[in-house]
Amino acid sequence: MYDFAVKFYKVIAARSTDFNFVCSPLSVWLILAGMAEGADFYTRKQLFNLLNLPYDECTRQKYYQLATSRIVQTDDIKIYSNRILLLDTGVSPNPSWYDVVTKNNLLSVFTAPIGHSNSVILDTIDYNALWTTEFAAGRIKRSPFYDHVGNLIGFVDLMKVTKLARLGYIKKLKAKMLELPIGENGRYRMLFSMFPESNDVIEALGIVSKDVVFEVFNSFKDSLVPVEVALPRQFISSEIDMRSLIEDLGVTSLWNDPAATRNVSYPPALPSSFIQRATLTMNNHGLYSTSSGQAAPYGTPTGLDPEVGNDFIADRPFLYALFDAETLTCIMASAFSVPTYKY
Template identity: 25%
Template sequence: LCANTADTKSLLQNMTDARLQFALNLLQMESTHLNLKNFAMSPFSTWSLMVMLYEGADGSTLKQIRDVLAIYVDYPTLRKWYEAASAYHYLNSENTKLFSLRYAYYDDVGDIEFVKGYNSVVLRGVGEENVVLQEGRPRGVDFDQGASIIINDDIDKASHGEIYSSYSRRSFNDTVTMLGITVSYFKAKWKYPFDKSQTKEEQFSDSSGKPAGKVDMMVQTGKFAYAENVNGLQADVLELPFGEHELVMIFILPKPSYRVSQVLNQLKNLGLQPLLEKLDASKNESDVEVKLPKIDTRSVLSLEDSVTEAGLSDLGDMHADLGRMLKPTGDRGVYLSFYHQFARIVVDEEGLPDAVPQKSSGTNNIKFHMTRPFAYLVLQRTHKLLIHSGVFREGEVP
């Protein structure tokens, strides 16, 4: 599908743009579905699971995934790119914890056959204990007997005990032929820590100014990348760097009286690139007083309908063609019956060892106070991977 190096570079850029757009679409949809709640999600994990299905798809299903995700590079190129990017599915240093799982389970009670020779680059996992990932293939289970124990155990192992799932026999019925699962836990230390002694319990408000619970509010002032008036986006934007792996956290704070879902709809139409360019151009020259709530958000999202809404309607159809991975031998079709994502993100004051908060150079500081609903993105800058994204709408202090 690609003839030379210039073509390949262009096609990979198109794939990156489509991947980010797919992520923004899903984030905006969930911000509408989950109107009042805090939630976290992992766009890169979802995209990776879609690539696993792309590897197993044929016919019109293959074409649809290719078109929506703009996968027009040849398969060896895709595989090589993914192998490099997949390093950011698992990070386990003293300063960065990212534990994840991308997997599919199919009902192997007799009328679904695994296609020999299928070997997914996505399912060649990394990380200790994740032995289930090393086969390069989905796992056959009996959804009516024992599958829930296996899946709960896989999620527990993959997240190093940080994420809990509670599947039971009642979670599935006899129409389920395939379950997609993604898991992502993230916690990292800042390049510039927040001073714990400055953290105070404060009132959080909703977009109309009414009380919406209490938060533990962190505060620091320093030179950070900051942007406003990005092509009509009704929000201010701030980027805070983590200490390792070119990871940053981007905060999107709607102007007063604008809802997060409205701003995310604007961002979906604008795209992420103009926002990143504006942050790059700011060159960390602004003294910004940052107020950021501590975050510990856990979400379990059913994303099969959102994936359909984002353009991949074939995958949720019982006539989906996943015949390069699984073949139906009876009356049931093989399709993505459910797609569940388990995500948890923890944000606190901690910075790298020996790191100190930046000092303010004056009193004329920009105030970026996250005392009302905001959205956030955890981005790996080099590969432009959206590791996590989410919305914070209400205080999490009990």
């Protein structure tokens, strides 16, 4: 899953004109898995290689059950996800394929008059949840925001909190990391990374691999003293053409070859497009309040790597991602580079 998520994120980052986006690798993985279940041998091989799926059906079903159970709805967690194959009126899904994808919750299948094609793939995911501990409303401050090389480009509303936190440092990336729990009992984790020693974040991404992801999780240490954490309050929305990205990742026959989707529907589905719309709201609200103490003075032993210092102030471009705490599955990934208020 990490291997797919890293490849997926790199392709989106390379195509992004402003390096400001949000996406869901998990949602795309599930949709492609659903299409693979009805693909011909050639296309299935392309998709299984990309998704790292085994040919054994029972093992795949175990993966699907695990993957589709990562998104839960509770009073404090609001993640709404819809994965839809929309067939044109008159196109009928293959009953055996339909049974597999619906039983495993990979895709919902609907029909409607499309007119221009046999089918389209529509994917939406919206996130708005409570932190485990809140950022005090009284500590939200309009603050400068800088580009990769330190030029002032605008302003953001920084949410600030002083607390014991988990931070880490990845030497290979020269990246400073922060982990914050979300929801009751930290059901999810939001991971943030900044690159204070790099003038090109996209270049730094070039050496990221699934092994680096594991290194990130292993790098976190609990601070021994309260540290200052500041993040921009934001709402970010993206609509991304996933078809072209997936073609870049080597899956080309799914869209144009009738044989590729002849086991999905009759006539073959031949999806003409695959669009993902994702939104993410980051606000200060949390389940529990936190004291507004003072951060320890610089030089105070923190128990953290020296490169981390004793704060995490996201006042320049940064990456972040939402992970399920139980399995560490990456549900959403994002980059923030465009300030709320332009300079």
